[in-house]
Amino acid sequence: MHLTQETDYSMRIIYCLAKSGRRMDAASISEAMSVSLRFSLKILGKLAGAGLVNSYKGMRGGYELARPADQITLKEVLDVAEGHAYAISRCLCEGEECNRGMSGCCVFQNLWAQITGEVNQTLSGITFADMIERDAQRQPAKTAP
Amino acid sequence: MHLTQETDYSMRIIYCLAKSGRRMDAASISEAMSVSLRFSLKILGKLAGAGLVNSYKGMRGGYELARPADQITLKEVLDVAEGHAYAISRCLCEGEECNRGMSGCCVFQNLWAQITGEVNQTLSGITFADMIERDAQRQPAKTAP
DNA sequence: ACTAAAATATACAAACTTAGTATATTTTGC
DNA sequence: GCAAAATATACTAAGTTTGTATATTTTAGT
Numbered sequence: 328m329h330l331t332q333e334t335d336y337s338m339r340i341i342y343c344l345a346k347s348g349r350r351m352d353a354a355s356i357s358e359a360m361s362v363s364l365r366f367s368l369k370i371l372g373k374l375a376g377a378g379l380v381n382s383y384k385g386m387r388g389g390y391e392l393a394r395p396a397d398q399i400t401l402k403e404v405l406d407v408a409e410g411h412a413y414a415i416s417r418c419l420c421e422g423e424e425c426n427r428g429m430s431g432c433c434v435f436q437n438l439w440a441q442i443t444g445e446v447n448q449t450l451s452g453i454t455f456a457d458m459i460e461r462d463a464q465r466q467p468a469k470t471a472p
Numbered sequence: 473m474h475l476t477q478e479t480d481y482s483m484r485i486i487y488c489l490a491k492s493g494r495r496m497d498a499a500s501i502s503e504a505m506s507v508s509l510r511f512s513l514k515i516l517g518k519l520a521g522a523g524l525v526n527s528y529k530g531m532r533g534g535y536e537l538a539r540p541a542d543q544i545t546l547k548e549v550l551d552v553a554e555g556h557a558y559a560i561s562r563c564l565c566e567g568e569e570c571n572r573g574m575s576g577c578c579v580f581q582n583l584w585a586q587i588t589g590e591v592n593q594t595l596s597g598i599t600f601a602d603m604i605e606r607d608a609q610r611q612p613a614k615t616a617p
Numbered sequence: 618a619c620t621a622a623a624a625t626a627t628a629c630a631a632a633c634t635t636a637g638t639a640t641a642t643t644t645t646g647c
Numbered sequence: 648g649c650a651a652a653a654t655a656t657a658c659t660a661a662g663t664t665t666g667t668a669t670a671t672t673t674t675a676g677t
Binding site for chain 1: 634635636637638639643644645646647
C-alpha cells in the first residue's frame with residue numbers, strides 16, 4: 328500500500344543534493360540521511376543509472392544532481408525508485424489486466440485511474456526547488472538570535 | 473505500492489451484494505467474482521466482522537449488506553480490507569515515525585499527508601450506490617434490440 | 618430429532634517483495 | 648603507485664500477500 332523505503336530515501340537523497348548544491352560523496356549523504364552507506368550506494372547507483380544524478384569516481388568523486396533542482400520533479404524520482412509510475416491499484420499496471428468478474432473493463436478501474444492520475448499530476452507539478460521553498464516557508468525565519 | 477488483491481476483491485464483493493440487493497451465499501459470490509470459495513469466505517468473514525455485511529448461518533444462509541448501498545463508502549471498505557486507512561507513505565502511519573535525517577517533522581511528510589488526505593476525501597465521498605450509478609452511465613442504455 | 622447446507626475459527630504454507638549486506642572490481646586524483 | 652572513491656553482481660533475511668486446509672458450529676427443512 329505504501330511507497331517503499333527506497334523511494335523515501337531516494338527523495339531525501341535528491342533533496343539533500345539539491346539543498347547542498349555541491350558534489351557530495353556517498354558517506355556524507357548516508358550520514359546526513361541516517362541510512363547505511365551500503366544501502367545509500369545502492370540507491371545512488373539506481374539514481375545515477377536513471378540519469379537523475381551524475382557520479383564521479385576516484386578521489387574527490389561523489390554525486391551531484393544531473394540537472395538544476397527546479398528541473399527535477401518528485402514524479403521522476405518516484406518512477407525511478409519504484410521502477411514504474413505511481414498507481415493506486417495493480418489493475419492499472421501493464422500485464423496485470425483485471426479479468427475477474429465484472430464484465431469487461433470495470434467501474435473500479437475507472438475510479439482508480441482517476442485517483443492515480445490526480446496523484447501523478449500533483450507529483451509532476453512539484454520540483455525539488457519547490458520542496459526547498461516549502462521547507463523554508465514552514466520554518467519561519469530562523470535568523471541569528 | 474498498490475492496494476492489495478484482498479481490497480480489490482472486497483470492493484467487488486460489496487459491489488456485487490449492492491447490485492443484487494438480495495442475500496447471497498458465498499458460493500454464488502465467489503462464482504460471480506471468479507475468486508476461489510475459500511478466499512471469498514475469508515474476505516466475507518472480515519467484512520462481516522467489521523459490520524459491513526450481515527451473515528446468516530445454516531440452510532438459506534449467506535450474506536447481505538448491513539446497510540443500504542448509499543450508506544457504505546469506498547473508504548470504509550478499504551479501511552477494513554487493508555486494516556487501516558489509505559496512506560501513500562508509511563511515515564503517516566502510527567508507530568512508524570520518520571526519525572531519519574531531516575530535522576524534526578519533514579517536508580515530505582507534509583506533502584504525503586496532503587496527498588493522502590485528498591485520496592481519502594475522494595474515497596469517503598463515493599458510495600456503492602454511486603458506483604452502480606457510474607457503471608450505468610458508462611454502459612449507455614443496453615435496452616432490448 | 619436428523620440431516621444437509623451454510624458460516625466460522627484457526628492454523629498453515631508457498632510465493633513474492635522489500636530491505637539490506639557482502640565481495641570483488643574499476644576508476645581517478647594526488 | 649596508492650588510496651579514495653564509485654560500480655557491478657550476487658546473496659540473504661525478514662516481512663507481506665495470497666491463498667489453502669481442517670475441524671467446528673449453527674440453522675432450515677423434513
